Amino acid sequence: MTAYRSARPPTDRQGLLEALGVRNASAEACFESLVAMAAHALGAPTALLSFLDAETVWVKACVGWDDERSYGADGSFCQFVVRSGQALWVDDVSRESPWSGSHLVQSHPWIRAYAGVPIEFAGATVGALSVMSPAVGVFCRQDEPSLLRLATVVKGLLNARIAQWLRQQEAQRSMEFARISGDWLWETDAQGHYEWLWGASFERKTGLAPERLEGQPVLGGPIVDWLGAPVEPPDTFEAVLHRQETFSALLVQVDVSGHRLIVARAGEPHHGADGRFLGYRGSSRDVTAQIELNRQLALANQLREVAEQTTRASNRFMSQVSHELRTPLNAILGFTQLMVVDHESGMAPRQIERMNHVHDAASRLLSLINDMLDLGRAQEGRLVLGTRDVAVASALKSALALVETAAAGRNIAVTVDAPDGLCVQADPRALDQVLLNLLSNGVKYNVDGGRLTIHARRVDGHVAIAVQDTGMGLTEAELGQLFQPFNRLGAGKGGTPGTGLGLVICQALLLSMKGQIDVKSCPGEGTVVTIRLPGCAAPAALVEAGVPAAGP
Template identity: 40%
Template sequence: MIVRSIREKLVTVVMLTTLAALLVSIGTVIAYDLRNYHKALLGDMATQAELLGHMTSAALAFDDARLATENLALLRIRPSVRAGAIYDAKGALFASYRAPGELHPFPVSPQTDDLRVSGDDLLLYRRVVENGELLGTVYLRAEYTLVARAVDYLSIAAGVIALAMLIAWLMTRRLGRIVTAPIVALTETAREVVSTRDYSRRAPRISDDEAGELVDSFNAMLGEIEQRTGALETSHHAIAREAEERARAQQEIMDLNEQLEVRVHERTMQLELTNAELEVAMAAAKNANQAKSAFLSSMSHELRTPLNAILGFAQILTSESLPSTLPQKKEFAGHILKSGRHLLTLINEILDLAKVESGTVTLSMEPVALADMLVECRNMTEPLAQQRKIRMLFPDAPGAVVQADRTRLKQVLLNLLSNAIKYNREMGAVVCDCSVVTANRVRLSVQDTGMGLRPEQISSLFQPFNRLGQENGSEEGTGIGLVVTRRLVELMGGEIGVSSSVGVGTVFWIELGLTQPVPSAVGEAVVLTLEHKPAPVPLADHSLLYVEDNPANLKLVQEIVRFRPDLHLLTAPDGHLGIELAKAHLPDVILMDINLPCVSGLDALKELRSDPRTAHIPVIALTANAMPRDVERGLASGFFRYLTKPINIDEFNEAIDSTLAFADTRQLAQKARNP
């Protein structure tokens, strides 16, 4: 069985080798012949088409169909050409030729130059062009016998391969016995050694060729195996014991690795948690730093704004070079008093926030009658509402008494009421309501008819220094009043909330705990108002435009300029109007506040610089943004000078004079260049 298998393998190898060689050689010959036939036929047809086109160009030019037909008749000496035709330039059949017995129709219209095989036919289209002019098209159809030739060749190849394979098989059968006899003897000896484990047996040497050398090597191998088998059997048990010990050690190492992976995973999770906490802490520190910077910038602006009016009017009152009348002094004192009270309010808000944040605020909890409290708050806020023609609606003497700190509760209510007035519409209304929500809780609500708040604004409403609704700078304030209000309400055991609809209004409410009623007294509030009398504007040589939204600061500059008869002052309360006045009057100098409603001072400066009519006018910044980075940014933006509030009158006049001198010099130089 094994001998037959080896012999069959040898025969199979020889037969496959022979078959592969025959296939490659015969296939190469056939492919070469078919390729030469294909190329020769294509070249012959192309040459024939070129010749016909050249011969019939004259017939096409002179419309001689007879001559074209005679030229096509020459194709009868080419039996392989079955049909031919000549088309004129319009695609009409001009002359034709068919071989005997040919029935295929001619194409309806000629195509562009083409050469292709269609079944057993070779189709050729060739345009006839003479001196760049298309005269017509030659069409030829010839027999394409490539497939028939290939079939013939394959039939011959099959016969040759069959004969060659038979001869190879007969020769291999004879030679196989000579080659495989020594291998068969060696195989039988090896089978007996394997079955009996008797390594003393030896294979017989039959030949002196490579097979004989293989037998000698096999016998030598059996001797070596016989010698080493004893040693292997002796050391087998030791090796087995060593393998068991290694397996046990490997298992212990795997257990240690698993424990180590668990520990590494735990440490990694701890490290990731620590890193996440560190990132949160860093983000919080960054936010705190940004909030601190924003707070300092906001406080610098908010504190300098009232200080500007206080110090400015005080300089006028104490200056001997700027005499003023008694009514003017009273008016200036009123502005100083108003700005001082506003400054005190800002300082109190900052101190309240600091106390609340540090936890040092102390409360004196006592029963507080809401009726008395609402009357006090109404008397204090109605004058402010009347100035803006806003109606104030309060409940009719509610009998509820809450447990709260009287001073802090008044502070909370005044803040909510003043915000409702501040962010209301002109001719709007503020509605204060009181209702019992549970047996132990009462709700006070303050509703306005302002523009309302968007959901994203409400979510950040109680964040410190968030001047929500004051993005355009139209209202004064630090943005910390609601923060203090919320924390004061929470310290009094209450709760605060808000609801708003854009375009309709906003409702702020607080809930406090009820207690037993106590007697109350209603206080009176006195509001001091100052009469405002604008000063006349004198005629002057130079015009000065001041863009400022704060009335007190505007009045201060008006009073300073009033003592300068060489200046004519124009004023604008916002950036839009300032730009329009600058374009209409073309002033010599422009004073510009930066924090303006609608359009900021920086944006107004950009628009003035972009307009050729106002690009030459020097602009001086006059602002409460006094941080070093604000000054650098302002000068980099294109301000000619940068003045900070409070105003120093001498510095103010020097800046005006130097700027006017620069403007006059530039104007004279321009006139000299353009006489």
Template identity: 30%
Template structure:
């Protein structure tokens, strides 16, 4: 609706506030009484008629006004001219009073009808018009019939009537105004209430929508949750009390959801000894639950913000032990505070079985490979011993070459097997008190021939009498690797320096070479399997990249550390340290399982 049209409607509303918006209806009373008077004049002409002409004119004007009222459009441009009808009525009544009536009374009261109509409309202007109209209606007889002025009674009555009518107009207007205001207020209230209802309905609709969406999401989540039947997914609060338990957990561990929720602590699923070991490894973290050190150890890494994936053994409801791989993460709220933990575990029995089979296979393969190689070497030795005097120098040389290569193969098989064992998570070593000095010296000794033929000098600086707890054979292997590497990578005329030193609680072995050095980018990868530096490849240095892996594993199994310092063109220094003062520990130990990538 255009603003002008709405203003028109508003104006029309204001003007027609009495509720009766058809002028016809408002005109009716005036017409009725007017007609009654005219009929009376017709019936008793001598009593009432003073001027027929006046009566006729008045009737005419009223007729016009009535017709206008009948045809009155309810809205539109002419709507605001509705006030013309009562004004016309005033005129008609005034002229009627001129032509009809007695000296005592001349139908004053009729003036009230158009007066009330007009004065009851909203707007002070209407009061003014009504009052004026009334005064005109009162004054018209006086204006046209000068004889009336000589009738003091008539005059007085007219003046008083005019006054009373004027005041009435004002009073009616005021009253109408009050009513109008109240009605407006009520309308506004109704409108506001309707608006509020609309808003409320809209909100309800939105809420219903959100609820539907939420339910949908919940359905989807529950669908996913229920579908995970092969993995254990357990949520706990910060103390380890289970607050979420998925079907996979029931399937693997036997506890039903009802048995687990709010009753089971996640560390109850674990092997106690394993938790204690881990706790010891971490240095007995206090965590948040002093009463439950096992749980603290379990979630320590997650608590510090890193997801923790490692192998454990779960104890099921019926007591059976299940090897699992568990990942622990912390659950946080919007503020970032830890509100609990999430445990996702998968059964690794299959994987363990595979690993065992792999080990078995490796053992078998190595045996199968070693035996023929041993035969080759053995017979070569026999040949050499038997026929030493009968073979030419060249033939003896051939023998040496064959032997050397067979030895290399044998070593390769050993290295491969060893590396595979490391990968599988353990190789057997026996720690007992031994002299590191002797082992290092022996290593140097056995490397002399190779050094000599490579034209490399070995310089030594060995601290005497260094005793540690270790496996002499394995440490010897580690030293051999490092020294042989140094010799391989040193040029003719170069130097390999081997030193053994001790500090407070550690023994350190350094092996320096004067070779081409190692590029910074390759330093990190040195200790990975089958890695060979570009220098090694380019210079066709023999080897398959297992020596350092093996050596590092050996040193780590001795609770030691191994490292390298080098720069391109400036040789390399490989070092390892092992602790010296440790309680005697003999027996098999296995390498701690390497962390998952």
């Protein structure tokens, strides 16, 4: 099935007459000859070929007619024939209504006898071929076939004319499409010289006037690909024309007026009736900007691939190093803890204090290593999460239990608003990790005597959990850097512990659970971190303390 639709003639009489170009008084030899034949065939002194639009009769050709070439349609012979679609044959119109009062009857040319047949075209009656005489009863009905045959010839002439009009419409439409698309059209002779160039975009793009190139060799150059690189094996536009090949979307590098263009061309050989090659007909379009965009996209893809490879290599290295470091760190943690609690070691209080510093530093380093391992798994897609139905209130209770001591130590008031029955689809351990990180941040980056508020609500099939603090808040610039690994936004300068990986890991975990995280903040007013996870109907036995309800 094709989407192409050719131009079609108008379906109404007025539109047809406009397309046929017959609503004018200029004489045309082909129609004049037919009218003369009608007058001769029926022995009439007057013959007319008339066309009717909404209000006017247009006399296109006539013999023996000295009156106006256009007149009002009301009450006219032509109007009757067109509206009835039948032949009209009257011996004495002076005795017939409504024509008896016509000025054609009451004055020159003193019409009495009238004979006329309809001109039918494209499913509509558009006019009449008629003969008239001042004598009564001079036309014989047996002559009607002669008049009808001449009317058929008129129809043939109109068919030829409408075919020409359709071709003009097609050409005009093609030109309009070419103008809108920015294309220009061209034609060459057999030697590859321009014979015709059309399109306003040609001069705008090349700086050359089309008429100056007529008779000149076609603008050629090397064939390139969609990145602007020469094709292999090398080829040129001139060689393609010489081979007389049909081509489409052929990219040609053209150097013209001191600059370089990439032009997409389509064309096919044109042959005469005898099969002789006459030249090419085709179209062209400037695609220089598109080629440049393709280059930039290709470069961006290459850079992204390099960055991804670098990240993967870095993650593998960090994972290997981290695993190697965990064993000695765990040993350091164990031995320092044993030394502190071993009362028989005889360590002085000052030594015990220093040993606690070693233990704390090793703990922070181990936490950093664990975060880096989690981040590496997330970035490489190696996180294996199993989503289940998890009770929001229970998960919040477990996470709050781990931060309540720190919150109480800074006199931070904690408020929880989580209706019973809220349930999400999540990996229990991953959700615990996310909530613990958000609540820990809400305490660490809060002010002494501040507030920490947790809201949980069901919204459009999801559950939103918002953690709001009353800390110093973040600027717009800081919010834009919030999810960059190891970027703590200057928090480390104030002595607040952390690795700068917590939110990055939270984001990766949430994405793996088909969730999302959003942060809003205002300097001096605090920060609100909202996570969203797919909601679910609360099961009969809700998950408690991060352990899923019984199930398969």
